[in-house]
Amino acid sequence: MPPKKPAPRSDELFRSQLDNMVDMEHALVKLAELIDWSRFDAAYGRFYHEKGRPGLSTRLMAGLHLLKHMEGLSDEAVCARWVENPYHQFFCGEQYFRHKLPLDRSSMTRWRNRIGADKLELLLAETLRVAMETRAMPPQACERVTVDTTVQTKAIAHPTDSHLLLRGIEWLNRIARKHGIKLRQSFLRVGRQARRDVSRLIHGRGHKQAMRWVRKLRTWLGRLDRDIGRKIAGNEELEAAFAVVRERVAKILTQKAGSTDKLYALHAPEVECIAKGKARARYEFGVKTLIAVTNARTAGGQFIVGMQALPGNPYDGHTLSGRIEQVERLTGVTVERAYVDRGYKGHKHGGQARVYIGHTRGITSPTIKRELRRDAVLNDTTLMVPLVLERQAAETQLWVKEVRVGEGRDPGGRANMLGQQVCMSPEAIPRSIDLETMAWSNMRSSSAVVTTGLPKFSPHSVTCLAFYTQ
Numbered sequence: 001m002p003p004k005k006p007a008p009r010s011d012e013l014f015r016s017q018l019d020n021m022v023d024m025e026h027a028l029v030k031l032a033e034l035i036d037w038s039r040f041d042a043a044y045g046r047f048y049h050e051k052g053r054p055g056l057s058t059r060l061m062a063g064l065h066l067l068k069h070m071e072g073l074s075d076e077a078v079c080a081r082w083v084e085n086p087y088h089q090f091f092c093g094e095q096y097f098r099h100k101l102p103l104d105r106s107s108m109t110r111w112r113n114r115i116g117a118d119k120l121e122l123l124l125a126e127t128l129r130v131a132m133e134t135r136a137m138p139p140q141a142c143e144r145v146t147v148d149t150t151v152q153t154k155a156i157a158h159p160t161d162s163h164l165l166l167r168g169i170e171w172l173n174r175i176a177r178k179h180g181i182k183l184r185q186s187f188l189r190v191g192r193q194a195r196r197d198v199s200r201l202i203h204g205r206g207h208k209q210a211m212r213w214v215r216k217l218r219t220w221l222g223r224l225d226r227d228i229g230r231k232i233a234g235n236e237e238l239e240a241a242f243a244v245v246r247e248r249v250a251k252i253l254t255q256k257a258g259s260t261d262k263l264y265a266l267h268a269p270e271v272e273c274i275a276k277g278k279a280r281a282r283y284e285f286g287v288k289t290l291i292a293v294t295n296a297r298t299a300g301g302q303f304i305v306g307m308q309a310l311p312g313n314p315y316d317g318h319t320l321s322g323r324i325e326q327v328e329r330l331t332g333v334t335v336e337r338a339y340v341d342r343g344y345k346g347h348k349h350g351g352q353a354r355v356y357i358g359h360t361r362g363i364t365s366p367t368i369k370r371e372l373r374r375d376a377v378l379n380d381t382t383l384m385v386p387l388v389l390e391r392q393a394a395e396t397q398l399w400v401k402e403v404r405v406g407e408g409r410d411p412g413g414r415a416n417m418l419g420q421q422v423c424m425s426p427e428a429i430p431r432s433i434d435l436e437t438m439a440w441s442n443m444r445s446s447s448a449v450v451t452t453g454l455p456k457f458s459p460h461s462v463t464c465l466a467f468y469t470q
Contacts, residue, residue: 063092136300142333165217317347
């Protein structure tokens with residue numbers, strides 16, 4: 001049912017409210033005032049049922065997800081910080097400081113699944129609205145965008161045949177034990193021993209012996225599956241309980257080295273193997289993700305203006321038109337130019353935006369050539385969306401709070417500058433705010449977040465919140 005306001009406590013007269021505890025000039029406090037929280041209530045309110053336990057506040061759930069991406073945290077980490085940080089609680093709409101989390105970590109996963117990907121776009125749309133309202137990003141910046149794809153990796157163990165077969169044996173045993181089914185043999189002891197032997201022998205001279213253990217593991221898993229199938233036959237309740245795991249076990253037993261649509265994790269069937277051609281990792285396991293950013297660096301940095309997960313690993317060119325439409329829908333600005341790499345050849349985009357492919361011969365415009373070279377920003381490990389921009393007059397001392405360096409690029413060891421003080425003269429600080437050159441100069445392949453949470457600020461200091469994509 002819809003969330004209810006908490007009943008007043010008898011000791012509230014003696015409790016200090018959060019607005020009396022926090023600094024009202026803090027970036028999170030200012031951002032909370034700029035965000036239109038009623039917009040989330042109107043969009044997500046219909047997902048609450050009229051009966052049952054009162055649901056969690058929409059502002060709480062939306063705020064937790066915004067904080068999660070600002071700080072690049074997991075669900076568990078953002079929940080742990082919420083309990084400790086009064087600014088996080090104020091941002092999520094709490095009136096008094098709370099010493100216990102009002103939800104379980106899994107509630108965030110269930111909330112995302114219930115809302116759906118199309119409605120979660122509203123979080124990104126609201127950040128873009130705030131950026132335009134605070135003039136951190138002019139609407140004209142959205143007319144020229146850079147589009148590229150990456151892989152949103154999944155936190156799974158590296159998939160091997162022996163690992164998947166043993167996990168299938170353990171999963172079937174766990175469900176059988178839960179429903180009180182007595183098995184002829186569990187194969188747990190011999191399966192774990194076989195798994196250890198495979199790991200020991202597979203990369204040495206005992207490769208043939210290791211493959212014999214893999215075949216035995218496959219045989220044991222098949223025996224266990226058939227034994228359970230005989231004992232639950234005719235019982236609709238047990239057949240429904242084992243339906244998902246038996247379907248995935250059957251897929252593991254039949255897939256070969258050259259099979260398509262493989263299963264790489266029992267608990268995450270959506271994971272795909274994607275070859276990206278990186279030097280450190282030839283293959284990545286996750287879901288292809290398309291990201292669109294502003295081509296030019298604005299006063300607040302480069303903004304993510306569109307993002308979409310692409311299950312099924314589709315061809316990049318077939319997704320371009322939909323992403324340009326998403327950017328125009330979220331920003332309300334018509335895209336005039338879209339810069340892509342050679343993976344988008346044959347895109348057949350028929351919209352108003354003109355598409356320019358990198359390394360194309362015959363382009364004479366120096367502006368287009370320069371903007372095509374900016375597509376390397378999407379190859380960095382971290383992308384950043386600053387939301388709030390402030391200018392304060394004081395001394396010229398900066399502190400580096402957080403550094404994210406692109407893959408394989410660490411010029412001069414600057415990734416170790418965390419927490420160090422950087423002093424610059426007023427003449428060295430550019431009038432057009434550049435988050436990279438404010439921390440140090442000539443570091444083009446990284447992203448730095450410089451905060452003003454210290455007593456001394458720079459004349460062009462930036463208070464920003466980062467939206468991390470990986």
